[in-house]
Amino acid sequence: MAAGKFANISGSGGFDLPDDGRSIATADWDQDGDIDLWISNRNAPRLRFMRNNSSNPSQSLALRLVGDGKHTNRDAIGARIEVYLNRKKNQPATPQPKFVPDSDRLLKTIRAGEGFLSQSSKWAHFGIPKTMEIEKVVVRWPGGGTEVFSNIDAGNRYVLAQHAGSAKSIQRPERKIALKTGVQKQNQRGDITFRMPVRAEVPPLFFEDWKGKKQLIIPNGKKNLLILFWASWCPSCLLELKELADFEDQIRAANLNVLALSVDGLEGSPLTESEARRLLNTMNFPFASGRANRELIGQLQSINILKTENGEIPLPFSFLLDDSNRLIEFHRGPVRIQNILEANHTEDADIVSRFEQASTLGGISLSDSVARDALERAEATGRLDYGRKLEDAGLFDRAIHQYKRILDISPDSEEALIHLAVAHSKAGDLATAEKHFDKILKLNPDSAISRANLGGIYLTRKQYARAKNEFDKAIKLSADDPQLYFQRAMAEINLDQMEQSLEDLNRAIFLQPDFLNAHFQRGLCLLKLNKIKMSLSDFDIVIVKNPSFIPAYKGRGIAKLQLGMYEDSIIDLTTALERSPSDLELYNNRGLAYSALGYFAFAIADFEQALEINSEKDPGVLNNLAWLLATCSKSEFRNGDLALKYATRSCEQSNWGNYGALDTLAAANAELGRFSAAIKWQKKAISNAPEEVKAELRERLDLYKRKKPFRAISKNSQAQK
16 A cells, blocks of 8 residues: 555566456466466467566475365365464564464465466465464365364475375475566556557547647648647657657658647647747757647547546657548557658558557467457447447547448448447438338347337437337337336327326336436426426426526426416526527516516516517417406506507417407407407307306406406416426
């Protein structure tokens, strides 16, 4: 531990190697009383032997257990060995080193494996402290029974056979290690080159020239391009710039261009053009230069070219593009110019050669059909991962190119077909996406993800019945996916199947309680089902979890308006208007709340603002304003002529069929003293109205027959949802 954290001590232990290690096995290979290591690696060296050269074999004990084959397996797998120790006589009671065990008993279990692809020696090895001697060895056999062995001394090897009663001493043989030793040079920390086994085209990248103008990074003509990131405060960067300048002739002869981009402005003040020119001129830098901005760094991060997880840029950092704008390799830390020139001349080869060139450890690879198949699968996996990153960056056409290359390798790859179809869908090419999903479903009718995406396409096209059908099938295949229930609910809402939609939203929220969009849509669904009080809790949940989600304030404001909570409704609707000032429905509903509270000037202002945004979008706004102007209890706010104008336009936009608009037109005529017209339109309103409101309309008809206009504080009209 170092400063309360784990410290890397691999260097001091001799393990600081660049190997791509996979498994490790322990054994006293040279029979000298200490443990040696065998390590296998994914890349060269495929097998590494590490010999332990400590020189105190007298302090070790090696035991080999043999089961009777009846009660215990012959290898005694599962047996536990307990070595009991006593302090040697005449030993001073001095403090013991930290590595001396506190207990007088050492334990080991015989196991059948030591981890991934490894099996250590079946000899159990114990280190015995110099101040201790062995009292006895107790073996607890896995088949049952315990056996005690005595007369065992440190520095020796013994076979302990079940039921033998005594340990059999084995002479320690001399073994000469006939292995050729070698020295492997350590990589300097941060000095790493990543060669691409498959060259993938990078998305459009941009930098700024010294005047701040945006420029496209693109290889010029048939030349490859090395892009180097540097900073004025980075000594290694300046040395690399100087080396590039010194090798100008070889670089240009190799058909290679260089672009040096300063990152000074990412954290502090950017270099000015004069400062940059002065610095670059001191080393006679002959190549193009400019500035890297946050947009460029973000692009490199999004497609994982920078290979960093914490957002920091390793400096110097460079990457090499070929003349087709494909990535050849990238470098973290300084690189030798000769390596860049060699990579620059590397042409596309077969898949085995590309894999060998991409290895950071050298060596050769198997080249038989099994190995090639594995490498092709690895290439497909790499392209799939790269395609996803391009997709996440919104570069759908480039992602589609990667998925098509995968299908060239494996035409029936369902995963590649799914990603290809999804990328086409995200790019807006729904017809092509649908074609690919149909192909997938012919290959695999039980592809839930294809059913779900096909349903999403139909939902976008407003083919709600077809969408619901696909979601039905997807849910049968994947019954625990909350997104499927949510999407089916959206289709059902548009099919006016509100009760079914509510059931699906309930299920989605049960499966994913923090599904905020489902809570929001359930709130709207409950509003439409006139379960207004219940809707408030869903809107509350959304607002608490995401206070910036404005539609939830709108929904809650409408719910409170319908519940008569006018002051609270105004607060929510005003909050929504602060973020969405062009929403006429917000003005319309707030106008209704103001009108209900008797704030008629504010109500008229909101209705007029809604009409200014779009007077043709919603006849309800015209109707509400006309009603207030025709029936307001305060004479200073009544205006029969305007009321008649707005009421007539509302009736026109609703094709003279909406009973509420006709009721308002009758009230406007009554306000102007045109009672014959008021009676006419009121009778038509009654004939078009549902049964539950006809009584109220007839009361107003009686007023008009008695030549009296109607006066009200507010119209009990439905809030706009």
